[in-house]
Amino acid sequence: MTARHIQIDADTFEAIKAHIQQQFDTLSWWPTEGPEQAKQEYRIMSANPAQLAYWCEKWLNRGQWRQLENDVRQRLRRG
Numbered sequence: 001m002t003a004r005h006i007q008i009d010a011d012t013f014e015a016i017k018a019h020i021q022q023q024f025d026t027l028s029w030w031p032t033e034g035p036e037q038a039k040q041e042y043r044i045m046s047a048n049p050a051q052l053a054y055w056c057e058k059w060l061n062r063g064q065w066r067q068l069e070n071d072v073r074q075r076l077r078r079g
Helices: 012-025 035-045 049-059 060-076
Strands: none
Touching: 012 035, 012 049, 012 060, 035 049, 049 060
């Protein structure tokens, strides 16, 4: 589990979900530890920001957090 750097709230919630879904759709091994279990838990825990924050803390490593942060910033800038 890693410390989260980006605030998962109403403002970032949809962008974070879009990033995670894109990773699931393009990388069968994502996240690197237990991807199938992570996907199952994501389906349950993606309903609100607090649960999604917990899911991210549990499943994402430092590099994946960095990618998430960068992608979310770009998505939010594009509007």
